[in-house]
Amino acid sequence: MSSTSNSDVRPTLAVWKFASCDGCQLSLLDCEQELLALTGAVRIAHFTEMSRATVSGPYDISLVEGSITTPDDVERIKEVRANSRHLVTIGACAASGGIQALRNFVEPGSYASAVYAHPEYLETLETSTPISAHVAVDYELHGCPIDRHQLLEVLLAFLAGRRPVVAGHSVCQECKARSTVCLLVSDKTACLGPVTRAGCGALCPSVARGCFGCFGPSDCANVASLTARLRLLGSSDGELDRLLQTFNAAAPAFRSAVGVGRAAAVSLGQSRSPSHEGAER
Amino acid sequence: MSRPAQTPDGPGVKAADPVVLGLDGLDALITKLSESGYEVKGPVSRGGAVVPGSISGVDDLPAGVHDEQSPGGYRLAQGDDGRLFAWAVGPGSWKGEFFPAHQEVWRARASDEAIEFTEAAREAAPLAIVGARPCEFRALEVLDRVLKDGAYRDPRYADRREAAFVAVVECASPASTCFCTSMGTGPGIEGGFDLALTEIDDEGGHRFVVRVGSEDGSEMLDSVPSTKADAGDLEARARVLEGAAANMGRHLQTEGLAGLLARNMDHPRWSDVGERCLSCGNCTLVCPTCFCSDVHDTTDISGESSRARVWSSCFDLDHSYLHGGAVRASCSSRYRQWMTHKLSTWWDQFDTSGCVGCGRCVTWCPVGIDITEEAAFIAASDGATRVSPPSTRGGS
Ligand code: SF4
Ligand code: SF4
Ligand code: SF4
Ligand code: SF4
Numbered sequence: 115m116s117s118t119s120n121s122d123v124r125p126t127l128a129v130w131k132f133a134s135c136d137g138c139q140l141s142l143l144d145c146e147q148e149l150l151a152l153t154g155a156v157r158i159a160h161f162t163e164m165s166r167a168t169v170s171g172p173y174d175i176s177l178v179e180g181s182i183t184t185p186d187d188v189e190r191i192k193e194v195r196a197n198s199r200h201l202v203t204i205g206a207c208a209a210s211g212g213i214q215a216l217r218n219f220v221e222p223g224s225y226a227s228a229v230y231a232h233p234e235y236l237e238t239l240e241t242s243t244p245i246s247a248h249v250a251v252d253y254e255l256h257g258c259p260i261d262r263h264q265l266l267e268v269l270l271a272f273l274a275g276r277r278p279v280v281a282g283h284s285v286c287q288e289c290k291a292r293s294t295v296c297l298l299v300s301d302k303t304a305c306l307g308p309v310t311r312a313g314c315g316a317l318c319p320s321v322a323r324g325c326f327g328c329f330g331p332s333d334c335a336n337v338a339s340l341t342a343r344l345r346l347l348g349s350s351d352g353e354l355d356r357l358l359q360t361f362n363a364a365a366p367a368f369r370s371a372v373g374v375g376r377a378a379a380v381s382l383g384q385s386r387s388p389s390h391e392g393a394e395r
Numbered sequence: 396m397s398r399p400a401q402t403p404d405g406p407g408v409k410a411a412d413p414v415v416l417g418l419d420g421l422d423a424l425i426t427k428l429s430e431s432g433y434e435v436k437g438p439v440s441r442g443g444a445v446v447p448g449s450i451s452g453v454d455d456l457p458a459g460v461h462d463e464q465s466p467g468g469y470r471l472a473q474g475d476d477g478r479l480f481a482w483a484v485g486p487g488s489w490k491g492e493f494f495p496a497h498q499e500v501w502r503a504r505a506s507d508e509a510i511e512f513t514e515a516a517r518e519a520a521p522l523a524i525v526g527a528r529p530c531e532f533r534a535l536e537v538l539d540r541v542l543k544d545g546a547y548r549d550p551r552y553a554d555r556r557e558a559a560f561v562a563v564v565e566c567a568s569p570a571s572t573c574f575c576t577s578m579g580t581g582p583g584i585e586g587g588f589d590l591a592l593t594e595i596d597d598e599g600g601h602r603f604v605v606r607v608g609s610e611d612g613s614e615m616l617d618s619v620p621s622t623k624a625d626a627g628d629l630e631a632r633a634r635v636l637e638g639a640a641a642n643m644g645r646h647l648q649t650e651g652l653a654g655l656l657a658r659n660m661d662h663p664r665w666s667d668v669g670e671r672c673l674s675c676g677n678c679t680l681v682c683p684t685c686f687c688s689d690v691h692d693t694t695d696i697s698g699e700s701s702r703a704r705v706w707s708s709c710f711d712l713d714h715s716y717l718h719g720g721a722v723r724a725s726c727s728s729r730y731r732q733w734m735t736h737k738l739s740t741w742w743d744q745f746d747t748s749g750c751v752g753c754g755r756c757v758t759w760c761p762v763g764i765d766i767t768e769e770a771a772f773i774a775a776s777d778g779a780t781r782v783s784p785p786s787t788r789g790g791s
Contacts, residue, residue, distance in 0.1 A: 151696040267693065274694040283676055283711045286761070290680035291496035291706060293487055295442040298761050300469045308675035308761045333712040334674035336726060343467070343762045 125174035125273070128160035130194050132180025132187050133214055133242060137259035138205035139163050139179050144262045152266075155273055171197035175272055177265075181207040181242045183214060188239075188248060195249035202268060203245045206258040206361040210330055213258075215242040215364035242364070253278070258328040258361035261313050281312045282333035285325050288316035297324055302347045304357060309335035309367070326360055331367035341371050413624035414616065416592075416603045421479075422453045423619045424562070424590075425525055431615065433523035433560055436492065438485070443471060446487035450525065457482065464570035464644075464754065467763030477601060480526060480594045483570035484753050488683035489531050490538060492522055493555050496680075499703045500551075517551060521558035529581035530573075530751040532563045532588060534683035540745045541686050549704075560611055562590040564603075567635045571644030572754030574767055578649065580751040582639035590616065593632040604632045645754065647767045648774055653739040659773050660731065661780045668769055669727025671762055676708035678756035678764070679733060684749050687714065709733050734766060 129139055143164060145152065159169035176198035182188055195201055206212050217225045222240040226233040245251055255264055264280055271278035281287070285307035289296060297303035297319050305324035307316065311332045318325050331337070341354050349357075351373075358368045416424065428435045429451065439448030440457040450456060456479040463470045464483060474481070499515040527535075535556070543553040566575070566582035575581030584591050589612035592603045604624050607613045679685040689707040694700045707714055710729050715722040723729045741749030750766070757765045 148696055155696060266696075270694050270696060274700075276692065276694065279691045279693055281711075282713060283708065284674070286675040286677050287680060287706070287708065290486075290677065293446060293491070295444040295446070295486060296469075296677070296759060296761070299467055299486075299759055300443045300471075302468075305761075308673040308677070332674075334710070334726060334729075336670075336673045339671050339762055340673055 122157055124155060124157040126159040126169065126171075127156045127269075128171065128173040128176045128194075128198065129158075129163070130160075130176060130178045130180075130190075131163075132178065132191065132208070132245070133183040134180030134205065134207045134212065136163060136179070138208075138257075139177070141204070141260050141262040141265050142177070145266055148266055152269065156269065173198050175200045175202060175269075178203045178208055178245055179205055181211045181214060181244060182239070182248055183242045184238050186237075191245060191248050200252045200272065201245075201249065202253045202255060203251050204255045204260050204265065206256065206328060206330060207242075208245045209254045209256050209365075210362045211242040211244050211364040213361050213363065216359060217242060218364055219369075244364075255280070255313075256311050256329040257313055261315070264313050283312050284308050284332045285310045285312050285314065285316050285319070285329070288312050288314070289319050292316060292320065294319050297322060298344075298347075304344050304347070304349045304353065306340070306357060309337050309340050326357060327368065328361050330362040330365045335367040337367050337371035338374060341374065413604055413606045413629065414621040415624045415628050416605055416619065416621050418453050418601065420620050421525075421592075421603055424615060425450060425452050427615055427617075427619060428523040428525070428560060432520060434518070434520040435523045435525060437524065437526040438480070438482075440471065444469060444487070445471070445482050445485035447489060447492060447524075453479065456480075456526065461568070462570060464572045464758045465763070466572065466757050466765045467760055469758050476596065478567075478594060478596050480564045480566075481568045483566065483568060483573050484528055484531060484755060486681050486755065486759050488681065488753070488755065489524060489527055489535060490683045490685075492524070493535070493552050493559070494538065494542065494549075494686065494688075496706045497703055498551060498705070499701055502699055502701045504699050518555060521560070522555060523560040523562070525562045526564045527561055528566055528753075529563055529584035530566075530575045530578070530753045531683055532561060532584060533578075533580040534751045534753065535561075536587060537684045537745070537747055537749065537751065538686060540747060541684075545745070560589050560615070562592060562612075563588045565591060565593045565632075565636060566639045567594060569639050569643050570754055570758070572757040572765075573643055574645040574647050574752040574754060576640050576643045576752070577645075577647040577767075578748060578750060578752035582643075583636040588612070593635055595628070595631045595635060597631055599627060599631065602628070604628050645752075645757070645765075645767045647750075647752065647770055649748070652770060652774075653742045655774055655777060656735045656739040656770070659777065659779075660735070662773050662776070663779055664769065664772050664776070665727040665731045668730050668764060669725060671764055672710075672726050672730045673762060674710045674726050674729060675761060676710040677759050677761060678766075679708040679710060680706060681755040681759045682737075682750075683753060683755070684737075684751065689713075709736070730764075734769060737766070738770065 159173055176194055203209055218241045226236055268278045294316055298305040303324040306327035307325035309332055310325050310327045311329040313329050344354060355372050358372050362368050425435055435450055436447050437450040438445045438457055439455055440460045445457050458477050458479055459474040460482055461472045461474050462482040501512050501514050503510050503512045542549040543556055563584050588608040591606045595602050687707045688704050691703045691705055709732050712721045723732055737749040
């Protein structure tokens with residue numbers, strides 16, 4: 115079962131980083147109480163955020179964080195895949211390209227030259243893409259960052275050979291389960307919860323903050339209908355576009371609703387004030 | 396509850412005669428319930444809504460709180476009156492007290508020889524509710540048919556229901572989204588309850604007319620300070636109910652409705668609502684009769700496993716997942732499933748409507764989809780069909 119040569123029979127776990135902030139990997143270290151027990155069941159063979167000591171592959175399960183943004187990434191993810199029996203992506207970057215995928219929708223190189231003094235030293239791709247655009251993925255965990263309970267659940271399910279209990283429905287259902295009064299209905303708060311995948315336990319609404327979609331689109335997200343409603347409740351087109359263009363900006367369900375309000379306005383022959391433009395700030 | 400009073404409606408019988416309680420009497424009733432071993436809950440104003448919560452006296456009830464509801468909208472306002480029940484139902488129904496969102500059923504541990512199962516602990520104290528609305532009480536009776544009295548009894552639900560005490564408070568202030576008069580579930584209530592209260596605040600003072608519906612109800616009233624209700628009190632109650640019925644915000648034409656929906660499964664309106672519906676599931680989770688649940692089997696690191704029953708919704712893709720995919724993959728097919736179940740096939744299954752007209756699904760739908768409006772639209776264009784036959788798969 116184990117890929118290592120000694121008598122250790124624990125399945126091996128590896129953690130890999132691509133373009134990302136490390137927050138999702140940290141969720142594994144965040145499993146403080148469960149971490150010790152977990153290491154009894156799996157052998158953490160490659161996790162450089164935790165230890166420099168690594169064991170060579172192949173690995174039974176690989177957790178992959180981050181998106182593919184460089185030519186080197188494209189090659190490295192193939193190696194990771196080839197060395198992994200199961201490949202689980204963790205987080206919004208790996209699932210949809212992350213906030214760095216905003217570059218996908220502007221003039222190539224324009225962000226790099228705005229951020230770096232010498233962008234000519236960079237060797238990057240024009241787009242930030244999810245892991246699934248490059249290799250076969252066995253399971254995707256969403257969130258920015260992922261929820262550590264969901265991470266544990268996926269690992270425990272893997273160990274027990276069962277299906278993980280991870281929902282594909284809306285954040286709203288988590289609000290209802292914890293009796294959080296809906297902010298959108300009771301306070302006209304712009305909330306993406308109805309079209310966002312559950313998993314966080316409706317964290318933001320529980321502290322009176324509308325969901326900004328960090329878990330990405332839910333299974334059945336109907337984003338156009340929600341944004342039409344939020345527009346009626348007072349959100350401007352620019353606000354809605356910004357709301358949809360964060361950690362999951364490149365997720366198709368979110369992306370397809372960006373600019374819809376302005377496009378409709380243009381087709382009606384209305385002119386928009388500059389303050390309604392999504393590119394401000 | 397549910398032991399009927401020996402003479403529920405017998406005239407001249409002391410125990411069943413309506414009485415009048417003041418605020419002190421209501422307070423004493425809550426104390427009495429608590430001293431009798433009940434966990435007492437009632438409506439409380441919390442987080443911007445009136446929701447079920449623990450109460451230990453009248454001070455915990457939402458005095459002067461009023462609500463304004465509309466499709467997809469809800470607001471509370473604080474009045475300077477002291478009325479405790481001058482609002483219509485909020486987002487949290489009493490369903491959650493008997494059928495919680497997440498309920499562990501058992502845990503199991505495997506050893507070399509055997510698998511040992513342990514039943515999960517249950518609530519120790521029986522529940523007493525003070526201030527369920529008539530539609531909510533009727534909703535519990537609808538749930539009873541599904542979870543208690545039908546072929547598939549849920550012992551956790553059934554035991555907690557059978558042990559519960561319910562004091563209903565009739566409605567004086569329906570919301571614009573309420574339609575209990577259409578469903579025959581309110582604003583007044585006759586029978587089934589332990590106690591039924593009507594809040595009256597007129598020249599005769601702020602008081603409650605209380606009718607007794609069970610032996611438990613009469614026992615709990617026993618030592619509570621009360622006076623016999625006179626004709627004036629009973630007239631005042633009738634006026635409250637008349638006023639409420641006259642202010643009912645919505646209407647649902649129920650005559651022939653089950654058949655209407657059954658023969659309009661191809662109506663173009665399903666596609667139209669499918670474009671608006673978010674598939675978020677809010678309507679099902681706020682509905683006091685929606686009972687769908689899922690079973691979650693999980694394992695922990697110590698080798699113990701657990702089974703939990705959790706709320707589910709017909710708006711989830713997983714809900715209709717059969718081998719190879721979801722049967723109801725389009726939003727229109729999911730909405731159609733929900734609405735036709737509530738108003739049509741529920742009759743076939745449980746010999747009752749699945750809707751009690753509480754209006755929650757209308758108010759708490761983030762995009763304000765209104766079940767009464769959808770039904771009225773179909774009724775007005777009975778027999779319309781889509782140009783091409785609907786697909787349960789793909790698109791909306
Ligand atoms: S607060 Fe947001 S996530 Fe919660 S129920 Fe309302 S719309 Fe859904
Ligand atoms: S409520 Fe939304 S933004 Fe907040 S943590 Fe959850 S998914 Fe992320
Ligand atoms: S269908 Fe809507 S109105 Fe009818 S009982 Fe359910 S929530 Fe209330
Ligand atoms: S009808 Fe409304 S509340 Fe129900 S799933 Fe659709 S959008 Fe959500």
